[in-house]
Amino acid sequence: MSNGYWVLAIICWLVFSGIRSPVAAHHGGIGIEGDLVEWALNIDQWQEEQIDQGHRIKFLAYPRQPVRGGRTRLIFEIQAVATGAYVGGLAMQLRIQTPDGAARTVPLPETAGVTAYYETAVEFAQVGEYRLTAISTTPDASFQATFQRRVSPSVLLGDWATITGNLAVLAAFTMTWVGLIAAVQRRFTAFQIDPNP
Amino acid sequence: MQPALDYLSTFLHLIGMLLFAGGHIWFGVFTAIAERHQRRMDEQVLVAHLPVLANGFGVGVLLLFGSGLLKLLLWGEPGLIFLPDLYGWILLSKLLLYMVIVANGIVIERRYLPVVRVVGGEMSAAWRQVKLRARFNLVLILIVVALGETLRFSRL
Numbered sequence: 001m002s003n004g005y006w007v008l009a010i011i012c013w014l015v016f017s018g019i020r021s022p023v024a025a026h027h028g029g030i031g032i033e034g035d036l037v038e039w040a041l042n043i044d045q046w047q048e049e050q051i052d053q054g055h056r057i058k059f060l061a062y063p064r065q066p067v068r069g070g071r072t073r074l075i076f077e078i079q080a081v082a083t084g085a086y087v088g089g090l091a092m093q094l095r096i097q098t099p100d101g102a103a104r105t106v107p108l109p110e111t112a113g114v115t116a117y118y119e120t121a122v123e124f125a126q127v128g129e130y131r132l133t134a135i136s137t138t139p140d141a142s143f144q145a146t147f148q149r150r151v152s153p154s155v156l157l158g159d160w161a162t163i164t165g166n167l168a169v170l171a172a173f174t175m176t177w178v179g180l181i182a183a184v185q186r187r188f189t190a191f192q193i194d195p196n197p
Numbered sequence: 198m199q200p201a202l203d204y205l206s207t208f209l210h211l212i213g214m215l216l217f218a219g220g221h222i223w224f225g226v227f228t229a230i231a232e233r234h235q236r237r238m239d240e241q242v243l244v245a246h247l248p249v250l251a252n253g254f255g256v257g258v259l260l261l262f263g264s265g266l267l268k269l270l271l272w273g274e275p276g277l278i279f280l281p282d283l284y285g286w287i288l289l290s291k292l293l294l295y296m297v298i299v300a301n302g303i304v305i306e307r308r309y310l311p312v313v314r315v316v317g318g319e320m321s322a323a324w325r326q327v328k329l330r331a332r333f334n335l336v337l338i339l340i341v342v343a344l345g346e347t348l349r350f351s352r353l
Contacts (some may be wrong), residue, residue: 154276165276
């Protein structure tokens with residue numbers, strides 16, 4: 001085998017081992033695997049994180065866009081910033097503030113069998129911006145982080161972004177449909193002589 | 198079921214790109230060669246194959262849009278195109294350019310294709326319009342393809 005093939009083989013090995021290692025090394029379910037675009041988009045889940053009092057609070061919402069009346073899973077993964085260790089055994093609460101300002105607190109229990117995962121499921125009753133605050137009441141590890149999620153009235157209607165997106169797709173669909181009809185019609189018309197040769 | 202549909206939409210999108218983008222590229226290359234060598238025979242051959250090319254481009258457009266729409270529906274984002282994220286603006290740009298491409302294609306299909314003829318050994322004005330508009334579409338297609346690739350790195 002020539003040197004060129006060896007170099008190519010080594011490059012391929014480096015590339016593919018580089019792609020695989022983050023997945024293999026990941027702690028649990030918050031990591032997103034699969035297609036690069038879907039990974040970049042958070043296609044099926046919302047994900048963001050904050051740091052407070054030496055703790056990294058990773059927030060995951062599933063589905064990505066909460067809809068009124070729909071059930072949304074809210075997951076918080078806690079990690080120590082200094083050591084990178086995942087922190088289990090915390091006493092956690094979730095404060096939910098509705099768009100009209102009312103607030104309630106619900107327990108955020110650790111998921112059995114998954115260290116450092118604190119999860120609850122919520123059914124959002126109002127449309128608008130919710131404030132979700134994960135609070136640790138553990139005496140020697142108190143911290144909190146607030147995340148905001150906008151709840152849509154439906155998967156079709158919502159804020160300007162939702163409506164603009166739907167209209168853009170609808171316009172493209174209409175244009176495609178008109179083009180299809182025009183093309184089919186043209187195939188049933190006789191060829192004409194160019195009036196301006 | 199969802200992974201199968203996901204795969205199908207990606208596969209059909211690639212086929213659509215081969216037909217539509219690839220077809221426009223080859224059409225542009227062949228018309229440029231024919232013009233450079235000033236061989237009317239070459240252009241006449243291209244004109245003779247215009248109906249087949251139009252069918253291929255039409256199928257390509259339908260595959261591209263259908264598979265793209267299927268992908269958006271599978272992803273299930275309210276608003277479908279991920280606005281106001283950067284991805285959403287790129288996707289919106291793609292859709293707007295796509296509509297211009299389709300509108301231009303409709304004009305070619307309805308106005309110029311039926312009247313493209315060889316008149317007295319000279320190519321008709323309609324043929325010049327077909328070439329011009331096909332090249333314009335090719336430029337737009339290449340921009341859309343570039344935006345599609347940009348999508349992959351918009352958040353990396």
